[in-house]
Amino acid sequence: MxxxxxxxxxxxxxxxxxxxxxxxxxxxxxxxxxxxxxxxxxxxxxxxxxxxxxxxxxxxxxxxxxxxxxxxxxxxxxxxxxxxxxxxxxxxxxxxxxxxxxxxxxxxxxxxxxxxxxxxxxxxxxxxxxxxxxxxxxxxxxxxxxxxxxxxxxxxxxxxxxxxxxxxxxxxxxxxxxxxxxxxxxxxxxxxxxxxxxxxxxxxxxMDTTAVRIALFCVLATGVSLLGMAAVAYLHLFTNVDVPGWASFLVLSFFVVILQAFLISILLIFMVLSYRTQQHFxxxxxxxxxxxxxxxxxxxxxxxxxxxxxx
Known part of the structure; x- marks a missing residue:
């Protein structure tokens, strides 16, 4: 001792x-x-x-x-x-x-x-x-x-x-x-x-606060991705700017980010709901x-x- x-x-x-x-x-x-x-x-x-x-x-x-x-x-x-x-x-x-x-x-x-x-x-x-x-x-x-x-x-x-x-x-x-x-x-x-x-x-x-902050980050990431997709579409449809070949890959990447943000948000909702319904020690x-x-x-x-x- x-x-x-x-x-x-x-x-x-x-x-x-x-x-x-x-x-x-x-x-x-x-x-x-x-x-x-x-x-x-x-x-x-x-x-x-x-x-x-x-x-x-x-x-x-x-x-x-x-x-x-x-x-x-x-x-x-x-x-x-x-x-x-x-x-x-x-x-x-x-x-x-x-x-x-x-x-x-x-x-x-x-x-x-x-x-x-x-x-x-x-x-x-x-x-x-x-x-x-x-x-x-x-x-x-x-x-x-x-x-x-x-x-x-x-x-x-x-x-x-x-x-x-x-x-x-x-x-x-x-x-x-x-x-x-x-x-x-x-x-x-x-x-x-x-x-x-x-x-x-x-x-x-x-967990509650953490889940809300991660969800807000997912919303922010979704918003940025939508803006990026809109910018590429605008350049392609309404301007004479030549959109390079990687633009389609960029749009696909933005879509993947949106999909991941959605899945993470759904997962967080179920985790928080499960945490609140469990009987804790x-x-x-x-x-x-x-x-x-x-x-x-x-x-x-x-x-x-x-x-x-x-x-």
Whole structure:
């Protein structure tokens, strides 16, 4: 539990003494064991899952478990690899004190990944903005007020993507600039395919908006194609300009674009209708199906903030 050791050594002792920890073990490390009492603040609970569901779903299950507890406290969501710096918890809490009704995210002001990763991440953010009309500059590291947690676990979209689900939920949120840390140990298991799937899952959460924007693009492409076909026909029928031999191929290409735009629009309509009629996974109601057991250390006194860490 390198993260807990780092938290205990960097967080103010008075603040650290108020922490209770919930570690979500999604079977990614079969050797995960309970640390000694000196590293767990007031308490430690380990949520053991039946199977590896991925870090986004693990976060949703952890939040649903916390929301189902009799006592509610501010919840900090952290990744357990150490890239979320424990010293920044105080910054999230300070921002939450100033804006108590908002979920506070950590906006990554500086990243330590390689040039290639940052290049593709910039492409992802650009595509996300074009398709959704939103700007996303934050990840999982966040603080959730107690009353917002109850609402958030009834948002089915956090099952696919936690930050995207918050955006879709229309709950109040904000982001503050916080630098990203370095991994405590090992290398990230996230490869290029995983990154693409993660980006697509974020975009899919805002499917309605994305579908409308793609449909508008199809309408625009159809309009441009019709204008192109009209221009070629006008030149051929009403002017003395010699239309070159590739004009017929150009008209055919415009027609293919129109046909593709029509088919894409039809496909989008069926996808959105199907999405709206499906029964979606609700973390607040169904999280127990994924929990094998909960290992807990005794709570020595009443905790305040709760730190949820998805491993």
């Amino acid at each position: 390198l993260l807990m050791q780092q938290i205990s050594s960097t967080v103010d002792p008075v603040l650290y003494g108020r922490f209770a920890f919930l570690v979500v073990d999604d079977c990614s490390d079969a050797t995960l064991k309970q640390p000694t009492q000196s590293y767990v603040g007031q308490s430690l609970s380990i949520l053991r899952l039946w199977r590896n569901v991925g870090h986004q779903k693990a976060i949703a299950l952890g939040l649903a478990y916390l929301a189902d507890q009799p006592d509610q406290y501010p919840t900090v969501v952290m990744d357990s690899d150490g890239e979320d710096l424990p010293a920044d918890i105080a910054k999230l809490m300070e921002a939450s004190t100033q804006q108590p009704n908002k979920i506070v995210f950590a906006h990554r002001s500086q990243r330590h990944e390689g040039v290639i990763f940052r290049f593709f991440y910039l492409i992802y953010k650009t595509i996300f903005r074009l398709l959704t009309g939103r700007i996303i500059t934050f990840g999982n590291f966040s603080l959730i007020p107690p009353h917002q947690l109850q609402k958030l676990v009834h948002v089915s979209e956090i099952w696919n993507n936690y930050p995207g689900g918050v955006i879709r939920s229309r709950l109040s949120y904000m982001a503050i600039p916080i630098e990203r840390g370095n991994r405590l140990a090992g290398n990230s298991k996230m490869n290029f395919v995983s990154l693409v799937l993660h980006g697509l899952s974020t975009i899919s959460v805002l 609700m973390p607040a109601n169904q999280y127990r199906d994924f929990i094998e057991r909960v290992d807990s250390l005794p709570i020595v006194s009443t905790p305040a903030p709760v730190v949820s860490s998805a491993s």
